[in-house]
Amino acid sequence: MHIEFLGAAQEVTGSCHLVQVGRSRILLDCGLMQGGGKAREEEANGEPFPFDPASIDAVVLSHSHLDHCGRIPVLVKEGFKGKIYTQRACQEMCRVMFMDAAHIAERDAFTQNRKRERKGLPLIEPLFTTADAEKALRHFRGMDYDSPLKIADDVVLRLFDAGHILGSAIVQLDVEEKGHQRRIVFSGDLGHAGAPILRNPTFLKQADVVLMESTYGGRCHRSWEESFIEMGEVLKEARQSGGNVLIPAFAVGRTQELLYLFAKHYKEWGVADWQIYLDSPMAIEATEVYANHSHLYDAETRELWAKHQYKDLLPNLHITRSPDESMQINNIRKGAIIIAGSGMCEGGRIRHHLKNHVWREGNHLVFVGFQARNTLGRRIIEGATTIKLWGEEINVAARVHTIGGFSAHADQKGLIDWYRHFEDAPALLLVHGETESQQALIEAIKPWTMARAPSAGQQLDLLDPFSPLREVDAAS
Template sequence: MTFIQSFGAAETVTGSCHFLQLKNGPNILVDCGYFQGENEEQTYAPFDFDPKDVDIVLLTHAHLDHVGRVPKLVKEGFDGKVVALRATMDLAEVILMDSAKIAEEDYKTALKKAKRTGYEKRVPPPIYTSDDAKAVFDLIIQYADYNKAIQLVPGVKVTFRNAGHILGSATIQIEVSEEGYTKSLVFSGDLGSRRDIIMTPPSFVKKADALYIESTYGDRDHRPLKETIDECKEIIINTLKNQGNVLIPSFAIERTQEVLLLIKQMYYDKELPVCKVFLDSPMAIRATQIYNNYHAELNASASKLLLRDGTVFDFPYLQYSLKAKDSMLINKKESGCIIIAGSGMCTGGRILHHFKHRLWDDRNSVIFVGYQVKGTLGRQMIDGAESIQLFHEKINVNAKIHMLNGFSAHADQSDLVAWMSEFEQLEKIYLIHGEPDKQAVFKDVIKEQLHKPVHIVKYGEKIYV
């Protein structure tokens, strides 16, 4: 009998990894991502299944918490086929190579410290290396197109539909024919908002015997996007006029591109004071180039800017800081800067160096434009930390801290309910990708508004479908 087990994103937001064992077919893994925040240690734990038993990996999109452990999967024996959108694999290459580089650098640093005390044998090797990440792209990769079914094996087909979350993001529908009956199993992936600065709205699915749906913001609605944009503009304008700098910790994929689009539009609307805008993240720079390459998949706002000057993102104030020396030169500028740097949750990256130089100055502003997982530095700051520990140094948080949830690339409660309302047949709903308290609220909302059976998935729970 067909069953699904979730070995990640079960009563937590990150670590997406869903194992589908078909009665008479291949073993399918939907996503294989990093755990982040307070569950980070699970990333390094052994898999709860044998990677050699996985025949096919389907990827919903390229965020680290959905693809980050694929090299580990390959390293430990997976040699099957990967199916994903071409844009997803282009972005995944950027994400995975960066992840491998960080893992290797962290290992070298830990080993160097351990050698001073003679404990180098206790230092675990990196979760994977750059060579392991490259090996992912040596596998058989089958590229999907939106809304075109792919026959995986006789009796099993998969269709990718636009999830509207980031470039190449998909909702995955797996149709399994067994004993004259076809079951439709749907994994929402991360769904985007119906009102997004850069992406088109999510596409609908018509039938699901079992729907595995994300619930990150299942407990609430985002504030209206226009209000969020207006507030963001006000913070930027006021900070720059007061001789301050704007620091934006940003996720390399999607959120950075949204912010760039907004700031570029401010420039053309003559709302932006004269300033320097630094994109200080090699990964975000490469991702932005990929977004530009796939501009046909972006929405009307992006297309309008492309037609205006031949590029979606570039404008005269914008500078790309690709190398470390370029990043360090930013510190020489005392004011008049907008600095967009990774990482989005402040768990590493160049944003930490900018915090060291500017977080203590009350003229400056920090704008968080994405979800901050429990246990991350970003979460500490939005929860009101008066100081943070950074590079073995206490840094006072005197800069103004702003959390703008309206930019979220995730659907909110109303978006999720509206998306599910479009199903013509929806038998049972399974909640994944959410914190337990938020899932409990969302479960009650679904029962009240959709009158459908709903279950909160637990880690490793075997669910027969």
């Protein structure tokens, strides 16, 4: 009876943890490695799994961000035969995420193969195709929150609202082996309490072992009210400088929050003075999924949604689906708010907008989400004066803003508060965080427990969860 930490261990992306109870092998998440450039991502995500996919009985998915779900089509392609359990809205969102990622992978492979063919090099295969994505989606089984389900002879699963993005879940596994019972709680990504649209993360009381994310373990967010004021000031400053506002935003979660906030603060922020462009096909589809699950909203948003739709709330919102529509935005020199993916500027249409706008002093670039190490977004917020896009060196002259209070992740205070609701201080393992953030959280939470941050390949004995972590032989 043990847990093996295989991904998002002392780093943020690639979430993957293997729970073994008796003969049952349950995978918590199966995500992509992200950040560090396309070559590093392709190498990491193309590596064989450190286990036989056919030996996995079930996957439990916390939510639909690709760093948690993006390798599931590869898992199925490599022989996984079981079910993938997740919240119903997450199941629907995964179709959007998988198909978009598959199209990108197919397109990139096609482009690279044209070059490789001319050089006489062997052709490459995409990480997964649209056919692989469709096959993976057939393995999904959607669940409601707080509805127990036996997923193996010795494993009962419950999901609770994590408040991170639509359909995000805290995972609870009740496991038993030879009369020994243990309760494992995996936080997934915990939401930032008070966030627009969604409910706050669920507090739980009982656990023997807690796997908790630590993305913002080393800092506390500004208050929501301060962040709202800051966004209003950014728009005011941009209006005075006569430029455009670029917002790299994650297609799922952050984009929908921004649209909601622009509608809610329409008069206060002077939103009527702007033309808003939602320039992300995936974000457009994700927004439609959000509209299908209004029963998961918080009370304030449900009330607003019952009376209006986005089109009514934001009459100046433009949905740009096609590449031609996207390119037309680059002709606009002022008065545009451009929301585009990807959130860390590692791909998507935001890179084209950076190329066309980031060198102009009157423009503003606003980051409203986490920027992982080695990503283009991280380099910009750390003060890069030039960036390279498609081989061209481009000056960064636009005013750069980071509004950390818009994060969809709980901060240090929120993480500690969530953990402290557990009784009897269960064993705490920190995942999904950079080393510096994890060490800061370990220090901050010392008055309540001794937290540990396992590295990739380490294993926790569930029969003795406070014992030292064990290094696993890769050949075993």
